[in-house]
Amino acid sequence: MNSIPDLPPAERRDWIAGLIGDFCAGPANTLQDTTDERAWSAPLVGFARGDDPLWRQYKEVVDPDHWTPAEIFASTFPGTTFEPADLTVICWILPQTERTKADNRVETTFPAERWARSRIFGEAFNSLLRQHVADTLCVLDCQAVAPHLSPAWSRRDSERYVFSSTWSERHAAYAAGLGTFGLCDGLITPAGKAMRVGSVVARVALPPTPRPYTDHRSYCSFFADGSCGECIGRCPVGAITQAGHDKLKCSAHVSHTAAFVRERYGFEGYGCGLCQTGVPCESGIPVAKWARP
Ligand code: SF4
Ligand code: SF4
Numbered sequence: 001m002n003s004i005p006d007l008p009p010a011e012r013r014d015w016i017a018g019l020i021g022d023f024c025a026g027p028a029n030t031l032q033d034t035t036d037e038r039a040w041s042a043p044l045v046g047f048a049r050g051d052d053p054l055w056r057q058y059k060e061v062v063d064p065d066h067w068t069p070a071e072i073f074a075s076t077f078p079g080t081t082f083e084p085a086d087l088t089v090i091c092w093i094l095p096q097t098e099r100t101k102a103d104n105r106v107e108t109t110f111p112a113e114r115w116a117r118s119r120i121f122g123e124a125f126n127s128l129l130r131q132h133v134a135d136t137l138c139v140l141d142c143q144a145v146a147p148h149l150s151p152a153w154s155r156r157d158s159e160r161y162v163f164s165s166t167w168s169e170r171h172a173a174y175a176a177g178l179g180t181f182g183l184c185d186g187l188i189t190p191a192g193k194a195m196r197v198g199s200v201v202a203r204v205a206l207p208p209t210p211r212p213y214t215d216h217r218s219y220c221s222f223f224a225d226g227s228c229g230e231c232i233g234r235c236p237v238g239a240i241t242q243a244g245h246d247k248l249k250c251s252a253h254v255s256h257t258a259a260f261v262r263e264r265y266g267f268e269g270y271g272c273g274l275c276q277t278g279v280p281c282e283s284g285i286p287v288a289k290w291a292r293p
Contacts, residue, residue, distance in 0.1 A: 004140045017045040031117040039122035040094035046176030046209040050087025063164035076145040091176035091199040095191035104277040111271040119271035144202035162247040169197040177209035180219040184231040184275040185245040188219040192283035194276040231275040
């Protein structure tokens with residue numbers, strides 16, 4: 001029977017990171033423009049334990065129906081006997097390319113074409129990557145599921161948080177040591193906030209990536225020392241204030257971008273991300289204490 005390579009745990013993590021990196025280096029990572037330009041720069045990869053206490057806390061702070069890794073694993077593989085500690089959540093960050101960020105930086109109302117393409121075709125690649133990682137591990141006798149691709153995954157209205165879902169990729173990445181939240185709700189990672197996230201829950205026990213931060217907002221200058229707030233001015237519809245991110249205003253604007261994208265760029269899409277570009281946390285961690293070279 002095929003199996004995941006018989007390596008020490010830390011090297012197994014490297015093997016999985018290589019699986020993700022190799023797929024990102026392949027032809028599927030494309031903006032689907034005339035030159036098949038890359039949608040994403042090289043990924044960051046992190047790992048969280050399946051029995052991390054954070055997953056239970058997410059039922060309080062994300063949604064009562066937010067899955068623990070054990071819940072989505074058990075419903076995907078009914079009848080399987082396992083312990084939460086047998087599971088690892090594999091997460092990745094797909095950073096926007098320098099060209100995409102440069103294009104979006106100069107926009108003030110609607111997304112640049114590269115940004116809109118990454119939102120649609122880049123996210124389609126992200127889903128292929130989720131499936132590729134889960135399928136590859138399953139073939140190697142390591143049961144794995146991408147929660148975001150599960151037919152049971154749903155997004156819903158939330159009394160407390162406006163919108164929530166049964167699996168938040170950004171919260172999974174937070175658990176996997178990959179970043180903390182900013183004033184605009186985006187996840188600030190060592191590669192910045194201009195990125196997208198993916199994850200897979202796998203039946204393999206691996207050492208988790210340390211969470212260097214002490215708070216879920218450590219990497220945002222506004223929460224660190226009251227400075228910055230530059231994402232407030234980047235939002236064309238006033239959806240970000242010192243009180244945080246107005247998801248309804250944001251969502252309404254993003255929906256309105258669909259007509260613009262169709263008419264200007266000639267494909268069905270949408271996007272915004274203005275608050276993710278042209279700000280100090282666009283491409284790295286702005287708080288000196290946490291910044292990485
Ligand atoms: S732009 Fe400034 S205030 Fe806004 S999320 Fe980034 S660091 Fe925080
Ligand atoms: S993504 Fe939302 S919050 Fe950010 S700039 Fe656009 S409308 Fe504003």
